Amino acid sequence: MNPETSYILTINGGSSSIKFSLYKVKEPLERLLYGAIENIGDKKVKFNFTTAHNPQKIRYDIEAKNHQQAANHLVDWLEKQQDFTSVSAIGHRIVHGMQHTEPELITDQLLNKLKKISDFDPEHLPEEIRLIEVFKKRHPGIKQIACFDTSFHNSMPVVAKLLSIPRRYYEMGIRRYGFHGLSYAYLLEELDRIAGMEAAKGKIILAHLGSGASLAAIKNRKSIDTSMGFTPTSGLPMGTRTGDLDPGVAWYLMHNENFTPKKFSDLINHESGLLGISESSSDMRELMDYEETDSRATAAIELFCYQTKKWIGSFAAALEGLDTLVFSGGIGEHSPEVRSKICDGLEFLGIELDEINNMNNEIVISSNKSKVKVYVIITNEELMIAKLVDDFLK
């Protein structure tokens, strides 16, 4: 083994969080620590971590007004960790990678390209670029590798990539891309392990239901369609994002309510989805607590489940059948109630849950009679990044 590649740091920069892991390169990869900085931008920014030796989560508040301060705090902390000096590569989740199909070494040229397309994903790319720059400045000797969420969906047929606007915009890159690709790639690998290669070759719907949520339709192991499109704001309603929105709403708000680009971006990315409908929380767990007493919380949960059900129906049609449905992401992994509401009434598609297994968050939650196998699989974007970086360096 090349001693240069013996430790890999993974960085998953979200719009309000940075998740990080440190892996020792061996077969299989060994996770030495995992942590996150959450609620960046809020008054109370939380830092937490667990190590392989101490799985008890350690949590405290830190000062960080933005991603740059949070990243500097993270580097200060990492420098005090014993194994950090041996890190030779950092793998970054880059949510929007346009046409990039494989992980790539982050050079100045790539960084400039990412800056140019920043507006393709104003929610993730600017912060991801800031993280790369902080590590570059403080540890210029460590290779940084970009792992793109979009790569997984490159296999989509043109019909799934087209937006129905004039063709010239397609040439400008304004088309459907799809995201959560690192999670989907991991889920397919896990499906191989749990259900066997044959199952993973069938007609599959993967549902990544977290604060950002999307579904992917998979045939012969390849993505043929996904609910997100040009940006991660589209598709399902999410924690604070609209999901698909009648384009006429944009015109109306601009024309009648003096909406500027910034005000519109805030509306569709930060004020809508579960938060906008419930007027109380973007967090599914909290909404479940208010469900009994607040009809707005109930409406938000109903909308999320109804739209997810509609996407499952539409992808079953696109796949011309369905063999396997996988729930994942924070909501998909932990909420039996949401899974049950989504699947209720889908018996005609061959989906039938075993409610006891569902309540217990078992791996297989479909009944013995169900034609479609339904799984709950815990995703691991960090491990997928570490695997890609390990392969890249070999």
Ligand SMILES: Nc1ncnc2c1ncn2[C@@H]1O[C@H](COP(=O)(O)OP(=O)(O)O)[C@@H](O)[C@H]1O
């Ligand atoms: N037990 C639970 N029941 C319902 N929702 C849950 C539960 N645990 C986590 N969630 C929800 O999962 C979502 C966060 O998902 P996650 O995949 O961790 O998000 P992120 O996209 O930030 O990585 C939140 O809406 C949270 O409330």
Ligand SMILES: CC(=O)OP(=O)(O)O
């Ligand atoms: C693509 C996307 O929505 O990512 P996240 O769930 O991390 O916000």
Ligand SMILES: [Mg+2]
């Ligand atoms: Mg996520």
